Amino acid sequence: MDTQALEERFPEADDEILSEAVSRYGPPLLRYCHHILCDYHEAQDAVQITFCKAYTRRARFRRGSNLSAWLYRLAYTTCIDLLRRRKRQLFSPPAAPVSDPDYIGPQLRAALLTLSPQERALVFGRVMEERSYEELSQMLGHSAATLRKRYERARHKLARALTEQEESL
Numbered sequence: 001m002d003t004q005a006l007e008e009r010f011p012e013a014d015d016e017i018l019s020e021a022v023s024r025y026g027p028p029l030l031r032y033c034h035h036i037l038c039d040y041h042e043a044q045d046a047v048q049i050t051f052c053k054a055y056t057r058r059a060r061f062r063r064g065s066n067l068s069a070w071l072y073r074l075a076y077t078t079c080i081d082l083l084r085r086r087k088r089q090l091f092s093p094p095a096a097p098v099s100d101p102d103y104i105g106p107q108l109r110a111a112l113l114t115l116s117p118q119e120r121a122l123v124f125g126r127v128m129e130e131r132s133y134e135e136l137s138q139m140l141g142h143s144a145a146t147l148r149k150r151y152e153r154a155r156h157k158l159a160r161a162l163t164e165q166e167e168s169l
Contacts, residue, residue, distance in 0.1 A: 025068060030047050032072065035128065069135060114158070133148055
């Protein structure tokens with residue numbers, strides 16, 4: 001099924017349509033959430049919650065809109081909600097580090113954690129997914145010009161953090 005047909009049929013969201021959306025957008029959303037949350041298992045939860053929200057809110061999706069941007073926006077707000085919940089859980093033990101080298105190594109993880117969740121979402125969208133500022137604008141709800149400036153600041157902040165790590169080794 002092509003993207004346009006999926007976007008047209010999504011508000012109906014029968015099992016076939018939802019399955020197609022999950023198979024098409026699930027892996028990129030997982031990478032996106034993982035880079036925002038810096039926790040693979042929490043990212044899996046975020047993607048599952050995102051698709052549950054998408055299913056229950058499918059009637060709100062406007063035909064002809066960009067389904068990818070809508071799902072990324074849901075994923076972003078879900079990640080922010082999970083981060084807020086994480087802050088409230090003061091007495092819970094820290095999460096175990098992810099040992100899968102295909103995702104985020106310890107140096108990059110530490111550097112990414114110097115960025116805010118919004119900055120991580122922007123850097124990931126720009127660098128890993130090679131999204132345009134216009135696409136990111138739809139996903140993150142800010143103008144393309146604002147995102148350009150924020151990206152430059154985040155990029156410099158990330159480079160500084162990585163340089164400091166190398167110097168401390």
